[in-house]
Amino acid sequence: MTATIHRGEPATGAARADHRVVRRRLGPGRRFRFAFWVGPALVLAVWSIGSATGLISPAVLTAPWDVVTAFRDQWTDHDLLGNILSSLRRVVVGLAFGVAGGVLLAIVSGLSRIGESVFDGPIQIKRSIPTLALVPLFIAWFGIGEQMKIVTIALISLVPIYVHTHNGLRGIDGKYAELAETIGIGRGEFVRHVVLPGALPGFLLGMRFAVTSALLGLVVVEQYNAVSGVGYMIMLAEQYGATNVIVVGLVIYGLFGYLADTAVRLTGRRVLAWRRTLDD
Amino acid sequence: MAADTRRLSTGPAVRVQDLHRSFHQNGGVLNGLDLDIADGEFVALIGRSGTGKSTLLRALAGLDRDVDGYGRITVPGSVSVVFQDSRLLPWKRILDNVTFGLRGAGAAQRGRQALAEVGLAGRERAWPYQLSGGEQQRASLARSLVREPRLLLADEPFGALDALTRLRMHALLRKLCERHRPAVLLVTHDVDEAIVLADRVIVLDAGVVRSDVRVDLPDRSRSAPAFAELRAFLLDELGVDEENLR
Numbered sequence: 001m002t003a004t005i006h007r008g009e010p011a012t013g014a015a016r017a018d019h020r021v022v023r024r025r026l027g028p029g030r031r032f033r034f035a036f037w038v039g040p041a042l043v044l045a046v047w048s049i050g051s052a053t054g055l056i057s058p059a060v061l062t063a064p065w066d067v068v069t070a071f072r073d074q075w076t077d078h079d080l081l082g083n084i085l086s087s088l089r090r091v092v093v094g095l096a097f098g099v100a101g102g103v104l105l106a107i108v109s110g111l112s113r114i115g116e117s118v119f120d121g122p123i124q125i126k127r128s129i130p131t132l133a134l135v136p137l138f139i140a141w142f143g144i145g146e147q148m149k150i151v152t153i154a155l156i157s158l159v160p161i162y163v164h165t166h167n168g169l170r171g172i173d174g175k176y177a178e179l180a181e182t183i184g185i186g187r188g189e190f191v192r193h194v195v196l197p198g199a200l201p202g203f204l205l206g207m208r209f210a211v212t213s214a215l216l217g218l219v220v221v222e223q224y225n226a227v228s229g230v231g232y233m234i235m236l237a238e239q240y241g242a243t244n245v246i247v248v249g250l251v252i253y254g255l256f257g258y259l260a261d262t263a264v265r266l267t268g269r270r271v272l273a274w275r276r277t278l279d280d
Numbered sequence: 281m282a283a284d285t286r287r288l289s290t291g292p293a294v295r296v297q298d299l300h301r302s303f304h305q306n307g308g309v310l311n312g313l314d315l316d317i318a319d320g321e322f323v324a325l326i327g328r329s330g331t332g333k334s335t336l337l338r339a340l341a342g343l344d345r346d347v348d349g350y351g352r353i354t355v356p357g358s359v360s361v362v363f364q365d366s367r368l369l370p371w372k373r374i375l376d377n378v379t380f381g382l383r384g385a386g387a388a389q390r391g392r393q394a395l396a397e398v399g400l401a402g403r404e405r406a407w408p409y410q411l412s413g414g415e416q417q418r419a420s421l422a423r424s425l426v427r428e429p430r431l432l433l434a435d436e437p438f439g440a441l442d443a444l445t446r447l448r449m450h451a452l453l454r455k456l457c458e459r460h461r462p463a464v465l466l467v468t469h470d471v472d473e474a475i476v477l478a479d480r481v482i483v484l485d486a487g488v489v490r491s492d493v494r495v496d497l498p499d500r501s502r503s504a505p506a507f508a509e510l511r512a513f514l515l516d517e518l519g520v521d522e523e524n525l526r
Contacts, residue, residue: 175367182341182361183381183427193380197371274371274407 062244067251070244074233084252086228087218090146091256094153095214101154102161102210103203109162110169111195123162131156131213132220139224149221156217160209168202169195201275204268211260215253285352286342292354293319293431293463294340299351301335301344301487309335310349311487319430320461324474327484328518333467336484337361337435340465356430356463360423362437366416368408368423375404378423394422397459398452414445418452425460432462436469450476471514475507476500483517491517 044064050056051063058066074080105123108115135152142148172195180190222231230249237245284299294317301310309332317323327333338344339353341361368377379391395401398418408416417437424432437453438446454477457464468474474481475495483490493514497506515521 175363175365176369178343179361179363179367179369180381181343182359185381189381193372194369197369200371274409276409 059243062247066244067247070242071248071251074245074248078233080233080248083228083230083233087222087230087252088256090149090221090229091153091214091218094150094217095157095210097150097154098157098210098214099161099207102158102206103165105158106162106165106169106199107191107195110166110199111191120166123159126155127159127163131159131217135220135224144225148224149218152221153214153217157210157214160213161203161206164206164209165199165203168205169199171202172198201268201272204264204272207264208261211264212257215257215260219253283350284339287352287354288357292316293321293356294465295352295354296336296340297352299336299339299349299353301332301339301347301349301351303347308487309347310339310351313351313484313488315482315489317431317463317465319463322457322464322466322477322479324466324468324478324481325484326468326471326474326481326514326518327490331484332487333484334435337433337465337467340431341433358427358429359431359433360425360427360429360462362417362420362424362432362434364436364439366408366413366420368416368419370408372408373404374400374406374408374411374419377408377419378426380423382426390426391422394426395419397425397456398422412445414441414449417441417449421453421456425456428460429462432457432464434464434466436467438473439469446473453477471511471518472502474514475510476502481514483514485517 047056047061048064051058051061056063062070071080105119109119109123110116131152134155135148138148138151142151176194176198177190180194185193219231222229223235226232226235230252234246234249237243237249294315296313296315299310299313299315300308302308309330313332313336315336325333325336335344335347339347339349339351340355341359343361368374369380372380375388375391375395378394379387382390392401392404395404398421400415400418400422403411403415403419408419411419417440421437438449441449450473464478466474466477475497478495481493481495483493493510495510497504497510500507502508
């Protein structure tokens with residue numbers, strides 16, 4: 001056997017510096033600042049230009065600056081803050097019940113065959129009935145007060161939380177359960193350290209749907225006998241044909257949705273730091 | 281469902297008697313297997329695919345709930361398994377993976393020590409995806425060692441690693457086993473790996489022990505004549521004729 005051994009020379013100096021920028025070629029590319037705001041800013045620009053040039057008449061859609069005036073007016077003279085807070089309270093309380101219920105049911109039905117046979121069927125059936133179609137029934141049961149409103153929001157947000165958490169939980173690789181068995185941990189620890197974190201991506205996806213659904217529910221239930229809230233403000237404005245106030249209400253609903261969704265997304269980015277995806 | 285008599289060992293670390301295992305269609309995988317492993321003994325289990333190596337290991341680990349069979353199994357109270365994949369929980373940092381399921385104060389300190397032993401000091405806060413394949417497998421070794429098992433079951437733990445990393449892992453595993461002295465059952469496809477690491481090599485064929493060889497080499501370097509002789513013997517036992525491979 002013959003072999004010739006060459007020792008490589010160590011690379012020297014800047015002459016060999018590698019200036020290529022290495023980036024995932026098939027990914028979406030690098031993040032840039034304020035990326036999210038590009039689309040909304042364009043919409044605002046089109047709206048402003050349309051209103052300024054008269055292409056959009058004030059009867060159809062109030063100009064942005066009139067919306068700002070209406071906002072100030074509502075804030076000082078019509079308790080806009082109170083309306084916002086009472087809407088916010090409804091949606092937060094309803095969502096809290098919905099999320100807690102959805103997660104609990106997903107765990108029970110995901111981890112036990114008995115739980116699945118008891119809960120999964122009814123939830124799947126309930127899923128095919130739009131929650132908003134149940135509102136008349138809830139009015140008969142709970143009256144037209146806050147209770148009906150919170151139950152509706154809770155139920156409408158429970159379903160996506162359940163479906164996606166359950167799905168995420170069932171998608172956990174069985175080999176982790178095997179590992180947990182060899183390590184000899186109990187069911188409680190298994191749920192805490194394996195099931196819950198494993199189902200977290202699914203839960204957060206469900207959360208994004210749930211937030212949107214909860215706001216949809218809010219808009220609908222506030223049409224019924226509300227004496228406060230953003231929906232109440234919009235209904236009053238409708239009676240007086242005040243499109244500027246209606247737009248104020250819509251902008252507030254939009255902000256609710258955007259802020260909630262952003263909160264969920266940012267939370268997701270933090271708590272899912274262990275994942276490496278195309279998004280990174 | 282396997283109906284074994286399972287006891288905690290008081291004598292030798294592992295005693296398997298008359299172990300039978302069968303899957304529904306394939307018939308018997310283990311057909312009356314007997315095996316003893318002494319305390320602190322390193323046993324390598326080789327055999328062709330489908331001869332029941334993993335089935336035996338899973339039976340010892342108590343992981344074969346869906347398999348039919350019976351037999352008598354005696355194992356120590358503390359058993360730990362190293363799988364072919366590192367099986368680190370992706371959502372736990374390395375140190376939390378190592379101490380996963382450990383109770384009591386000082387768990388984190390013991391976990392750090394185990395990580396230092398496998399050469400991963402400083403990587404406690406890393407996520408599993410940030411580690412290379414070899415590092416992940418070292419972390420999974422640390423997770424086993426920190427439990428101070430009396431029996432370590434390893435199912436082709438280096439099968440997915442590249443050849444160079446595998447050599448380093450052999451040295452590491454030998455060093456760790458000499459220090460902690462668990463009884464070891466290592467399932468492998470690699471005859472060299474078996475000779476380098478084990479005190480005894482067992483060849484499994486058709487669900488029973490075909491040969492049981494004590495590795496008594498003064499020099500375990502692969503170039504030693506005795507090494508080559510043992511390798512040729514084991515390959516022959518496995519039905520591989522070295523001449524025919526050329």
